Amino acid sequence: MHEGEFAVTGELVTRLVAAQFPHWAGWPLTPVASSGTVNALFRLGTDLVVRLPRVDWSLGATETEGTWLPLLAPRLPVAIPEQVAVGVPGEGYPWPWAVYRWLPGTVPVEDKLTDPLGLAADLAAFVRAMRAVDLADAPAAYRGGGHSLLDPPARAALAGLAGLLDPAELAAIGAALDADLGVPDYAGPPVWLHADLMPGNLLVDSRGRLAAVIDFATLGVGDPSCDLIVAWNLLTPEGREVFRAALGVDEPTWRRGRGRALAIAVIALVYYHQTNPAFAGNARYVIREVLAACDPTKTG
Known part of the structure; x- marks a missing residue:
């Protein structure tokens, strides 16, 4: 979608998780189908999701969310992401990345709203x-x-x-x-x-x-x-x-x-x-x- 986009593969994410968070090594890893434009998502086990930037102009997101989400969560009426770990460049991947709690639900689609x-x-x-x-x-x-x-x-x-x-x-x-x-x-x-x-x-x-x-x-x-x-x-x-x-x-x-x-x-x-x-x-x-x-x- 973007010039300079980094191709994130399941094999790469498996290596990153095993190297930096060995307690999660071997957990099932599943790509998340998403229309998102700047991050790749992979579900890790049943409770976690790995989020990796595809482009360098989105790199501040990991730090921004790590700083502000814990402060915003108790102030908001619905669930928001919880960052549980931050990874560093490695295995050929050049940027910081993060692991979050998996949030259940589906993405709403215009013209197809239930309520x-x-x-x-x-x-x-x-x-x-x-x-x-x-x-x-x-x-x-x-x-x-x-x-x-x-x-x-x-x-x-x-x-x-x-x-x-x-x-x-x-x-x-x-x-x-x-x-x-x-x-x-x-x-x-x-x-x-x-x-x-x-x-x-x-x-x-x-x-x-x-x-x-x-x-x-x-x-x-x-x-x-x-x-x-x-x-x-x-x-x-x-x-x-x-x-x-x-x-x-x-x-x-x-x-x-x-x-x-x-x-x-x-x-x-x-x-x-x-x-x-x-x-x-x-x-x-x-x-x-x-x-x-x-x-x-x-x-x-």
Whole structure:
């Protein structure tokens, strides 16, 4: 998916575990099917998962999560990852890596939600709890700055979609970006954010309710609209309204969140349309939902 991506194999992970954590040597190791873009996952036994960066620009995640997850866990209403060991480069693998507790659940899929309204309420509770966190020395969240910073890369990506989308759809996306990225940047106090609430970073239980939130590599403080992207990349129109009402989101914040979601989707679609079908499909969902919401003849 990326230039310079390191090919992580089960054989390599088996050697790393045996060399650095011999008490886990010989445990069954199973690749985890995932649409994730920067980490390879391997289930170790039944209770653990090994997480290894594929690219060098994601290396800070291990340290970030090791520092902040223990502090966040008791403050949040659902399970989050627990880091139990950190590995070092070895066996030909060049970067730090980590072992976490395995969290049960399945990744929700847009258009296939079992309990869309319940899930919307659960997500609002999670976002509300994140915003209530009061921990000193918080890092700046990834993409937690002004939403207008997404405008240049979104415009560049939109130009690259000429062969994938028809001219009318491209024009509609451009107009939606004009409208929502044109809202003034947030000027209030920063709040705590997950900052990457994509479906692949969520786990639901058998009822379709939120069971866990994973991958906190982008955590930090910033514009509260940053965590509203999940309203567009996963929720139904009805669920979106439940989510918004539960958080009490005002119109400027809502539009900043919608603009973020659309910009991220446009960038993702042009980047992943050949290499990550799940990511590309979710990007198309976001585009469809945002354009429908911006069309006065439709609802959503």
